[in-house]
Amino acid sequence: MALPRLLVWNEYRHELQNPDVSAVYPDGIHEAIAAPLRQRGFPVSTATLDQPEHGLTDEVLNGADVLLWWGHKAHEDVSDAVVERVRRHVMGGLGLIVLHSAHYSKIFRRLMGTSCSVNWRVHGTQGENERIWVTAPAHPIAAGLDRCIEIPQEEMYGEFFDVPEPDELIFVSWFKGGEVFRSGLTYRRGYGRVFYFRPGHETFPSYHHAEVQKVIANAAAWAAQPGVRRTPPDNARREPLEKMG
Amino acid sequence: MALPRLLVWNEYRHELQNPDVSAVYPDGIHEAIAAPLRQRGFPVSTATLDQPEHGLTDEVLNGADVLLWWGHKAHEDVSDAVVERVRRHVMGGLGLIVLHSAHYSKIFRRLMGTSCSVNWRVHGTQGENERIWVTAPAHPIAAGLDRCIEIPQEEMYGEFFDVPEPDELIFVSWFKGGEVFRSGLTYRRGYGRVFYFRPGHETFPSYHHAEVQKVIANAAAWAAQPGVRRTPPDNARREPLEKMG
Amino acid sequence: MALPRLLVWNEYRHELQNPDVSAVYPDGIHEAIAAPLRQRGFPVSTATLDQPEHGLTDEVLNGADVLLWWGHKAHEDVSDAVVERVRRHVMGGLGLIVLHSAHYSKIFRRLMGTSCSVNWRVHGTQGENERIWVTAPAHPIAAGLDRCIEIPQEEMYGEFFDVPEPDELIFVSWFKGGEVFRSGLTYRRGYGRVFYFRPGHETFPSYHHAEVQKVIANAAAWAAQPGVRRTPPDNARREPLEKMG
Amino acid sequence: MALPRLLVWNEYRHELQNPDVSAVYPDGIHEAIAAPLRQRGFPVSTATLDQPEHGLTDEVLNGADVLLWWGHKAHEDVSDAVVERVRRHVMGGLGLIVLHSAHYSKIFRRLMGTSCSVNWRVHGTQGENERIWVTAPAHPIAAGLDRCIEIPQEEMYGEFFDVPEPDELIFVSWFKGGEVFRSGLTYRRGYGRVFYFRPGHETFPSYHHAEVQKVIANAAAWAAQPGVRRTPPDNARREPLEKMG
Structure with a gap:
């Protein structure tokens, strides 16, 4: 059975403007996310904010089973039409x-219906460890993991995370x-599956972390419904299905 | 302890335009919803679509612990500013x-992030029975109910109901x-509680049904956080709360 | 990738004692469940109550990724040791x-912690239709289904179903x-996945129903964690993982 | 409206055998839990393991709306009959x-259907801080709390906590x-409400902590269904409720 087709979307501006980011992700965060997925055999394409229509035409979207989304400082530059x-x-x-x-991001806030706000902190240039x-443990997204994943350097996100109860x-x-x-x-x-996963500050190498890569691959397999693209509910x-009196 | 302050909002157009509706709800659906709540001791005010700002100024909203919302054919006439x-x-x-x-309604769809669409049917002029x-049964909204509520005449709503898993x-x-x-x-x-309750087609007397009234009263008590109105999450x-290395 | 190994367990007494049941399931309910799974390529074995240790030794259980369980009138004859x-x-x-x-069954009640009781009815010899x-619809267990499954003849189970919120x-x-x-x-x-699926009264041909078979196959794929059998949590x-003061 | 009637059950052995515990809870953990609830106006009684029938006769249980349970080293000494x-x-x-x-405890494990096991640690004699x-934040059990509760000294419990998804x-x-x-x-x-709350190691003064007391009081109000004691589901x-063909 063919693996699902993945599409990695990245804002791709930090990397072009900030040498601290391009030092960690020289080919862009999208390529760092895509590479280990390709190694696992997933067909992966990419798209970025500054492409025409942000690289997200109907044709491109129809060619994907799962879309992965990284954005940070330019959420407002994503057009409402593409978000819709x-x-x-x-x-x-x-x-x-x-x-x-x-x-x-606009798309996540729109799908959640809440502010999706967090408390946050980048501690110095080194960040802090996240565990x-x-x-x-019985969920497919956690398959193959030990009790926890150690990430030496990350930005902090803290509760209250204003999202619906998952x-x-x-x-x-x-x-x-x-x-x-x-x-x-x-x-x-609707007919789709959504997964939020926290790590990935642009100045830290979290997407080079083997366990983070494993989670993203697990999640891609979990979120995919290959060949399924229905008309959204309306x-x-x-x-009546029964004879009425 | 004082009971929470309730605000019943109604589109209030069917009743003014359609004698079949005003026959069932001569004072408007809002008054039919409000009356049994007042009988239980809740302070209840009302607001309707065609009042200035749809009757929903910040002052009015600040004076309520729970808002009840009935609308049907004029969802699009509710201004985006008031919805926000x-x-x-x-x-x-x-x-x-x-x-x-x-x-x-705009407000429910906005808070859910889905289409909130249903399958539906009004069967003839008599509707059909809903059970x-x-x-x-252990939830406070179901307090005092038997195994089921019998409603002789209603509009049908059927699955798939496109809402998030509740x-x-x-x-x-x-x-x-x-x-x-x-x-x-x-x-x-966010910091608020939301309850969706199905019955209430405008040509049928569901809001005169004692058990429906009981559920709405239970839900009002459940949804209220009297005296709590925080700045929404941001x-x-x-x-750091701990000493960092 | 090899499909998960399934083990179908059946009480297998109705079929031997009641010609109305053996007329519908001449090889036993377990074989009726197993056959369409084998057709889909799953390796399927079976076990029944009256085998030694009910056919459920550690060796047999270690050889399975998913266990399917049908029982009805002899729940109490399943030994506590095997349930454990x-x-x-x-x-x-x-x-x-x-x-x-x-x-x-003992195993389901034990895992749920509730009575798992239902309201029920077998209406005449023809039963009644279940829809x-x-x-x-986005869940893998519902993959490939239309809006509903029509089953012409079944026993009724009604709410309140005393199970934990799923x-x-x-x-x-x-x-x-x-x-x-x-x-x-x-x-x-624990580390396992459990699915309850309602249809299957012994005198009606529900396990010969193509859509019921599809759900069971979907559920088997969903519940399986091939190669995973951990020491249960303890x-x-x-x-400490961090340096303490 | 009268406040619900609470019954605090305590193993009450540490306090009688270990001066480090009685120094913190001279009247027993049950009295430390009961006192601030009484101050809020709840009628509170207590019961302990070494009373006849562990102090939990049907008459006593019928006189309570909510039972609070603290046990640690003598779970096995609670009789199965009383647990049932x-x-x-x-x-x-x-x-x-x-x-x-x-x-x-036997009662919690029985109601959950899982092992309810945890990872744990008492760090030295001072414990460690829990936050x-x-x-x-919109749940009634969190009413009146700030973003977090700081507890200076506690035993650690860590994931994986083997309980059903709450x-x-x-x-x-x-x-x-x-x-x-x-x-x-x-x-x-069934028809009952259950809340698990973590803090409360016997050598640390967590039950003297004002915010912990507030949570317990909130939870008692949330869990109570005064005057409701049904026959458990069976x-x-x-x-049929409808005319059958």
Whole structure:
């Protein structure tokens, strides 16, 4: 059975403007996310903000089973029309994996209906250690993991994370500075599956971390419904299925 | 302890235009909803679509602990500015009870992030019977109910109901014509509590039904956080709580 | 990738004692469940109550990724030792699919912690029609289904179904006689995944129904963690992971 | 409206045998839990392990709306008959608040269906600091709390906490040594409501902590269904509610 087709979207501006970021992700965060997925055999394409239509035409979206999304400082530059287009594809069955600072992306906020705000901190230039604990070891997204994932350097996100109660809570993060964060969350929206995963600050090498890569691959397999793209749900009048009196 | 302050909002157009509706609800659906709540001792005020600002100024909203919302054919006439205002109050702690066709209101769709679409049918002039089964008998919204509520005449709503998986599923409806529907659903959004309750087609006397009235009263008590209205959650930078290395 | 190894367990007494049952399931309910799974390529073995140790030795259980369980009138004849053995395998990662009247099996009640009781009725010799509605169309267990599954003849199970709130509600059933039932439910227990699926009264041909077969196959794939069988969770003392003051 | 009647059950052995415990809780942990509840106006009685029938006769249980349970080293000394009696009361509507090491009590394990095991550590004689973060600020159990509760000295409990996915996740704890823990969890079982709350190691003064006391009082109000004690759910045959063909 062919593996699902993945599409990695990246804002791709930090890397072009900030040498501290390009030092960590010389080919862009999208390529860092895509490479280990390709190694696992997934067909992976990429798209970025400054391409025409942000690289997200209907044709491109139809060619993907799962969309992975990284954005940070330019959420407002994503056009509402493209956000609406992506939303319709998710409602129709496209999987969506929302990474790190994309908690504040237009598409995630739109799908959640809440502010999706967090408490946050980048501690100095070194960040702080994050330890991602598995709270749902039987879930396919946690397959192959040990009790926790150690990440030496990260930005902190802390509760209250203003999202709806997730369908499933897969991970909870511990931070050196004293906070916790629900860092792996699943949701179903329309006919689509959505996963939020926390790590991935642009100045730290989290996407080079083998266990982070494993989670992203697990999530991509979980979110995919290959060959399924329905018309999103809509109000419809129906005749009775039973004989009425 | 004083009972929470309730605000019943109604589109209030069917009743003024359609004698079949005003025959059932001569003072408007809002007054039919408000009366039994007043009898239970709740302080209840009302607001309607065609009042200035739809009757929903910040001052009015600040004076309520729970907002009940009925709308049907004029969802699009509710201004986006007022929807955003109500949304901010809900995120800040205002309870929200969404009734029947308000599944398709701007405010509910905005808070859910999905289409909130349903399958539906009004069978002839008599409708069909709905039987609302209790699936969470230990929940305060189901307090005092028997196994089910019998409603002789209603419009049908059937699955798939395109809403997020609820925090709690309280009721499931059976319809004569062959459908089922998740008809009592709780959600938390920001600092607020939201409840969707299905019955209430404008040509049928569901809001005169004693058990329906009991559920609405239970839900109002459940959704209220009297005296709580916080600034809605927002991103915030935080200093470490622990000494960092 | 090899498909998961399935083990179908059946009480297998009705079929030997009641010609009305053997007329529908001449080779036993276990073979009726197993055959369409084998057709899909799953390696399937079977076990029955009256075999030594009910056919469920540690060796047999270790050889399975998912156990499917049908029982009805002899729940009390299943030995507590075997129930405890199965429970430990589930806690360690064995998938479990609980079918129809096995809602009242020792293993399901033990894993749920509730009575798992239902309201029920067999209407005459023909039963009544059940319509299984999909409430979670994006879930892998509902893959390939239309809006609902029509089953012409079944026993009725009605709410209140005394089980814990499921992790995910996949199906809700409608019954001709007026009841609804949460008929497809997922749970995680320890390191294992559990799915309850309602249809399957012994005198009706539900396991010959193509859509019922599809759901069972979907559920088997969902519940399986091939190659995973851990030591079930247990209390453990741990040293700090961080330097303590 | 009268406040619900509370019954605090304590193992009450540490306090009689270990001066380090009696120094912190001279009148027993049960009295430390009861006192601030009485101050809030709740009628509170107590019962302990070494009373006849552990102080938990049907008459005593019928006189309570909510039972609070603290146990640690003598779980096995609680008779199965009393556990079954308590279970039936919970299934019939008695609220149950399970505190700290009672995660491993017979009654909690029986109601959960899992091992309820944890990872744990008492760090030296001083313990370590726990910070209980609020993840559901709109929930009544979190009413009146700030973002988190600081507890200077506690035993550590860490994930994986082998319990079913809760109905609602209210709190997540951070520990100095590097772990996180889901520390406030709600469940419905039968007609009853259950809340697990983590803090309360016997050598540390957590039950003298004002915010811990507030949570326990909130939880008692939430779990209570005054005047409700039903026959627990049981299988029942039912006639059709609709005319059958």
